[in-house]
Amino acid sequence: MTGQRTGGTTRQDVERPPLDGARPAATPTGGSREHELEARGLRLGYDGREVVSDLSLRVPPGRVTVVVGANACGKSTLLRGMARLLDPSAGAVLLDGRAIHDMPTKAVAEVLGILPQSPVSPGGITVADLVGRGRYPHQGWFRRWTREDEEAVARALAWTATDGLATRAVDELSGGQRQRVWIAMALAQETDVLLLDEPTTFLDLAHQVEVLDLLADLNQRGTTVVLVLHDLNLACRYADHIVAMCDGRVVAEGTPAEVITAATVREVYGLEAHVVPDPVSGTPMVVPLGRHHCPRPAPPTS
Amino acid sequence: MSAVTQGVPVTRGLPPRPARPDGLAPERLAAAARAVRSSRRAAAARAGAVTSVLGALVVVVLVVALSVGDFPLTPGEVVGALLGRGDGGAELVVLQLRLPRALAGVVAGACFGLSGALLQSLLRNPLASPDIIGISAGASAAAVVALLGLGLQGLSVSAAAGLGALATALAIAALSHRGTLSGYRFVLVGIGAAAVLNAVVSFVLTRTDSTEASLALVWLTGSLNGTSWDGVTPLLLSAAVLVPLALLAGRALGGLGVGDDAAAGLGLRVGRSRLVLLVLAVALAAAATAAAGPVAFVALVAAPVARRLLPGRAALPAAALVGALVLSLSDLVAQHAPLLPQLPVGVVTGVVGAPYLLWLLVRAGRTGTAG
Numbered sequence: 167m168t169g170q171r172t173g174g175t176t177r178q179d180v181e182r183p184p185l186d187g188a189r190p191a192a193t194p195t196g197g198s199r200e201h202e203l204e205a206r207g208l209r210l211g212y213d214g215r216e217v218v219s220d221l222s223l224r225v226p227p228g229r230v231t232v233v234v235g236a237n238a239c240g241k242s243t244l245l246r247g248m249a250r251l252l253d254p255s256a257g258a259v260l261l262d263g264r265a266i267h268d269m270p271t272k273a274v275a276e277v278l279g280i281l282p283q284s285p286v287s288p289g290g291i292t293v294a295d296l297v298g299r300g301r302y303p304h305q306g307w308f309r310r311w312t313r314e315d316e317e318a319v320a321r322a323l324a325w326t327a328t329d330g331l332a333t334r335a336v337d338e339l340s341g342g343q344r345q346r347v348w349i350a351m352a353l354a355q356e357t358d359v360l361l362l363d364e365p366t367t368f369l370d371l372a373h374q375v376e377v378l379d380l381l382a383d384l385n386q387r388g389t390t391v392v393l394v395l396h397d398l399n400l401a402c403r404y405a406d407h408i409v410a411m412c413d414g415r416v417v418a419e420g421t422p423a424e425v426i427t428a429a430t431v432r433e434v435y436g437l438e439a440h441v442v443p444d445p446v447s448g449t450p451m452v453v454p455l456g457r458h459h460c461p462r463p464a465p466p467t468s
Numbered sequence: 469m470s471a472v473t474q475g476v477p478v479t480r481g482l483p484p485r486p487a488r489p490d491g492l493a494p495e496r497l498a499a500a501a502r503a504v505r506s507s508r509r510a511a512a513a514r515a516g517a518v519t520s521v522l523g524a525l526v527v528v529v530l531v532v533a534l535s536v537g538d539f540p541l542t543p544g545e546v547v548g549a550l551l552g553r554g555d556g557g558a559e560l561v562v563l564q565l566r567l568p569r570a571l572a573g574v575v576a577g578a579c580f581g582l583s584g585a586l587l588q589s590l591l592r593n594p595l596a597s598p599d600i601i602g603i604s605a606g607a608s609a610a611a612v613v614a615l616l617g618l619g620l621q622g623l624s625v626s627a628a629a630g631l632g633a634l635a636t637a638l639a640i641a642a643l644s645h646r647g648t649l650s651g652y653r654f655v656l657v658g659i660g661a662a663a664v665l666n667a668v669v670s671f672v673l674t675r676t677d678s679t680e681a682s683l684a685l686v687w688l689t690g691s692l693n694g695t696s697w698d699g700v701t702p703l704l705l706s707a708a709v710l711v712p713l714a715l716l717a718g719r720a721l722g723g724l725g726v727g728d729d730a731a732a733g734l735g736l737r738v739g740r741s742r743l744v745l746l747v748l749a750v751a752l753a754a755a756a757t758a759a760a761g762p763v764a765f766v767a768l769v770a771a772p773v774a775r776r777l778l779p780g781r782a783a784l785p786a787a788a789l790v791g792a793l794v795l796s797l798s799d800l801v802a803q804h805a806p807l808l809p810q811l812p813v814g815v816v817t818g819v820v821g822a823p824y825l826l827w828l829l830v831r832a833g834r835t836g837t838a839g
Contacts, residue, residue: 213646251732275735282729286592290779291725294507302723303735311508320500324492332503333510335779351726355734 199358199388200227201277203248207257210240210247217243218414220257225359225407230385231392232401235411236435241394242283244411245363248392249280261359275303279357283364285348287336293347294332297322300354322353326380342373349380360384362393366400378404402426402449410434426450511778515786518777522789526574529796533570534562536804569695572759573796573813575707576692577766579756581791582714582784584767585774586749589721589782590742591651594828597768598633598753601658604762605665606636607754608688611761612669615684616676625687626702626758633754636661641746690763690814692799703759710755714748714784721745721782763814765821766795772828794820 203225210218218240225231225248233241246252248259250266259266266274279300287296300322301315323329326346331339336347345365352360362381366374374397382404385391395401401408402422409419410426412434418425427450431439437454444451534546539561541549548554549562580598587596598604610632614620620628644650644657669688673681686693720741723731732738753767774786798816805811 246729249733251729271732271737272735275733280729280733282727282733284727285730286725286727288725288780288782290775292507292511292780294504295511295780296726298504298508299722299726299734316501316504316508317497319504320497321492323504324496324500329496329500329503332500333507351730352733 201359201390202227202260202262203278203359203390203392204260205244205248205257206260208244208247208254208259209256210243210252210254212243216255216414218247221414221416222257223409223416223419225390225392227390228385228388229390229406230382230404231390231407231409232405233392233394233409233411234396234398234401234434235417239411239434240414241411242363243414245280245361245392245394246282249278249361250274251280251282272303275355275357277357278359278361279352279355280361281348281352281363281365283367287344289337291336292332293323293328293334293336293339293350294319296336296347297328297350297354300351303355318356319350319354322350325353325383326350341368342370342376345369345373345377346380349377353384358388359390359392362391364394364396366395366397374400398426398431398450398452399444402451403444403447422449426452511781515778515781515783518774519785519789522786522793526789526792526796529793529800530570530574533573533796533800533803534566536800537561537566564697568697568700569692569799570796572692572695572700572703573799574792575700575703576756576760576763577770577792577795578711578788579703579707579752579791580763580766580795581770581774582711582788583749583752583756584769584791585771585782585784585787586714586718586721586745586752587767588771589725590745590749591654593651593655594772595768596651596655596658597765598750598757599762599764599767600662601655602640602661602665603633603637603658603750603753604757604764605662605669607633607757608762609665609668609672610635611687612672612684615687616672616680623698623702626699629761630754630758633757634750636665637746637750686812687761688814689812690761690817691812692760692802693810693812695759699759703755706751706755710748710752711788714745714752717741717744717748718782718784721784725782760795761812761814763795764818765824766791766798766817769821769824770794 205221205223208218208221208223209216210221221240221244223244233244235241243252247254248266250259250269250271253267261269261274261278266278297319298311298315301311301318304315304318305311320329323332326349328343328346328350331343331347336344339347345368349362349365352362360381365381366377369377378400381391381393395404405422407419408422408425410417410430417433418430426441428439428441431437431441431452439455440453441450442453443449531543531546534550535541535543539557541558541561545554545558546562549558550567552559554562584597587598587601588594590596595601607629611625611629614625614628640654640658640661643661644653646653673684676684720736723734723736724738724741725731726734728738756763770791771783771787773790774783775781777783778786794817795813798820799813802811802813802816805816
């Protein structure tokens with residue numbers, strides 16, 4: 167083994183239980199870090215307009231789950247509901263078997279972190295200060311900033327390679343740097359489950375890959391990652407588990423190879439496409455067919 | 469490495485992930501921790517320095533306000549009188565005549581500054597200040613109706629003003645609430661409410677004879693002239709309760725600053741925190757307005773000045789001190805400016821504040837961001 171773990175927690179990526187079929191035994195081995203996050207019959211909406219209808223979903227612990235779907239299909243709403251930012255009109259989100267909306271919100275924040283789509287950075291704030299705000303759930307009325315907080319922030323900065331920016335103002339950073347800083351804030355929270363809503367939006371390809379690599383690193387350390395992504399090809403490459411949504415429902419879920427087929431792409435996006443193996447990773451790669459520049463009409467699904 | 473692949477579902481052609489060492493180089497972590505520590509220390513040192521300097525300036529202005537006047541005193545005599553060791557004349561002048569007014573300036577200014585800082589942070593809008601979003605207008609309308617309509621005087625007018633401010637804030641919140649508290653909508657509804665309430669004020673004034681109306685106008689401009697212990701005591705008592713509460717509850721602003729969703733994700737009870745802070749902000753503005761009248765612009769400028777001195781923080785103590793400084797300094801000018809009769813302090817703050825507001829609007833229009 168090359169990997170020498172220093173974190174004290176043993177990780178299961180060495181012997182991952184199979185995803186499909188029977189769930190792993192009630193408690194995964196050494197399972198203090200793995201948490202069950204599950205939606206049951208979840209209905210979510212805004213102002214009486216239902217966006218997510220009767221959705222059930224089990225997030226595989228210790229894995230990377232990617233939610234894909236067309237614009238306005240309810241992906242972000244689902245993520246907000248799963249992170250108790252939005253109260254369900256029916257159904258429940260269960261974290262380790264307890265309804266998340268009934269748990270003390272700070273107790274949830276110690277286990278589950280969320281990076282929303284467009285967080286705001288207070289004007290003039292420094293990177294170290296912003297990332298330090300991720301320590302909020304670990305602080306109380308009487309327990310203020312400690313050595314432990316400082317170390318957690320330092321780790322989060324180093325992991326996201328933003329440690330060189332610690333004293334810079336967030337406003338002055340580039341989009342890619344800023345996104346890494348936000349991820350660092352989520353990391354400083356030190357949760358075992360991390361939900362991210364389109365963490366790669368507005369980033370160029372290199373920065374997208376960088377962010378996804380970072381999340382894969384995190385996942386290898388034991389964090390359960392759930393993210394919403396628009397790029398199907400990157401989703402297929404980085405996901406263990408893909409959830410395809412359409413009109414507030416789950417259309418298909420499973421491994422990328424099972425889910426991302428020409429038929430699913432047609433159903434979810436209304437788009438004809440070829441699905442070919444990614445030359446690098448072998449995962450499905452979607453080649454869209456438009457009305458132009460495609461020599462022949464779309465053939466039937468492979 | 470073979471152990472790594474065992475048990476991994478063979479569902480994709482990815483090579484097994486190399487098991488990476490979890491830790492980063494200890495030197496790098498130590499360096500990062502040092503950077504975090506020094507950044508926090510620098511920020512804390514700066515906050516301490518800025519707050520102490522502002523506090524010292526407030527004390528200086530307070531002592532000057534107690535010294536100057538028709539019966540000039542040296543700072544030494546002022547301190548002696550405050551400690552109860554001055555001669556009878558000095559004690560009378562300092563403790564009975566000048567101290568209530570000077571304290572009212574400092575404390576009302578601090579309340580305005582805090583109120584503006586809370587509202588601007590909560591509603592994420594630099595225009596969110598009680599004098600712009602209708603809270604002061606509510607106080608004015610209630611005070612004018614009490615003064616001229618009901619013939620009340622003194623403390624009852626102040627009480628009416630305070631209640632008017634609270635009722636207006638409640639109405640604005642109710643009208644702008646759509647599931648969540650939106651800063652933009654709150655400010656717009658507030659500006660509309662201010663227009664309506666100012667119309668009420670104008671209506672009542674036009675229906676009254678000019679001597680009474682001119683008395684009301686002095687109140688409406690915001691004035692500390694002739695403030696006595698009776699006038700300032702309710703303000704001091706309210707401030708003694710509200711200011712510590714606001715500073716304590718204001719700690720949530722650090723979390724709220726990252727946006728509602730991110731703050732909720734951090735385990736903050738966003739709705740409740742915002743409600744508590746909003747109530748405190750309105751109560752502070754109501755208390756200050758009841759004592760000093762709707763002094764313009766103090767609440768608007770205090771927080772941006774404090775934030776410029778301490779970037780990236782809510783800087784509530786600094787905002788309170790800037791408010792105290794602005795109002796007490798303005799009152800000093802209003803009282804003792806050469807060649808001018810005693811002015812209501814609101815005239816001075818208006819002369820200083822209006823250009824700032826224009827600058828703010830021009831800048832917001834140019835950069836597209838409001839603040």
